[in-house]
Amino acid sequence: MDFFNEHSIDWFFLAEVFILMFVAFLIGYFFGKQKSRDKTRFIRPKSAKKNVDIHEIETIFSELKPEIIKIIKEHKNKSKNNIVYKEEKEVIKGLNFDNFGYADEKNKDDLTKIEGLSPFIEEKLNQIGIFTYLQISRFTNDDIKALTHLIEYFPGRIERDQWVEQARELERKKATV
Numbered sequence: 001m002d003f004f005n006e007h008s009i010d011w012f013f014l015a016e017v018f019i020l021m022f023v024a025f026l027i028g029y030f031f032g033k034q035k036s037r038d039k040t041r042f043i044r045p046k047s048a049k050k051n052v053d054i055h056e057i058e059t060i061f062s063e064l065k066p067e068i069i070k071i072i073k074e075h076k077n078k079s080k081n082n083i084v085y086k087e088e089k090e091v092i093k094g095l096n097f098d099n100f101g102y103a104d105e106k107n108k109d110d111l112t113k114i115e116g117l118s119p120f121i122e123e124k125l126n127q128i129g130i131f132t133y134l135q136i137s138r139f140t141n142d143d144i145k146a147l148t149h150l151i152e153y154f155p156g157r158i159e160r161d162q163w164v165e166q167a168r169e170l171e172r173k174k175a176t177v
Contacts, residue, residue: 095128095146100138103131111136113170116161124151133174136167 108131111122128150130136139147144158158164 095143095150096140097129099140100135100143101132102129103135104129105131107132109133109170109174114161114163114166116157117163121151121153133167133171136163137171139164 105126108126111117111125111131111133112119114133114136117125125131125147128147130147139158144164147153148155148158
């Protein structure tokens with residue numbers, strides 16, 4: 001009867017709790033270790049080479065070189081401070097700059113005076129190379145369609161807001177001053 005007294009039950013209970021905690025620790029440890037192995041396998045597959053041959057890099061670069069150059073040119077043309085030359089404007093942008101003229105930031109007009117033309121749209125126009133009322137006043141329907149697509153503006157909105165007519169009026173006022 002001495003085995004079931006109050007004192008021995010406490011030791012039995014503590015031993016049972018200790019064993020359960022130890023088993024839980026082992027289960028967590030092994031599952032955690034497996035999980036960390038899975039992560040490293042995801043980051044670097046065992047089939048991946050540790051040392052890449054320089055010839056392979058040159059081959060990959062030479063195959064991608066035309067695409068890289070194209071991406072760099074597109075980014076360069078979108079840059080604010082970049083000067084886009086006449087040939088690039090006609091080819092890349094699809095607008096007829098010979099028709100409505102070339103301008104730069106030196107002779108820039110405040111295009112936001114045209115109703116419906118926000119500062120955000122003015123910035124987009126400036127990036128393309130449109131800075132003056134005179135340029136906008138010379139737009140043709142084809143130029144408006146191409147411009148609508150380029151600046152991702154609402155179709156038909158330039159005509160409804162009458163940008164061309166407003167630009168003509170503002171150009172006349174500017175010339176008389």
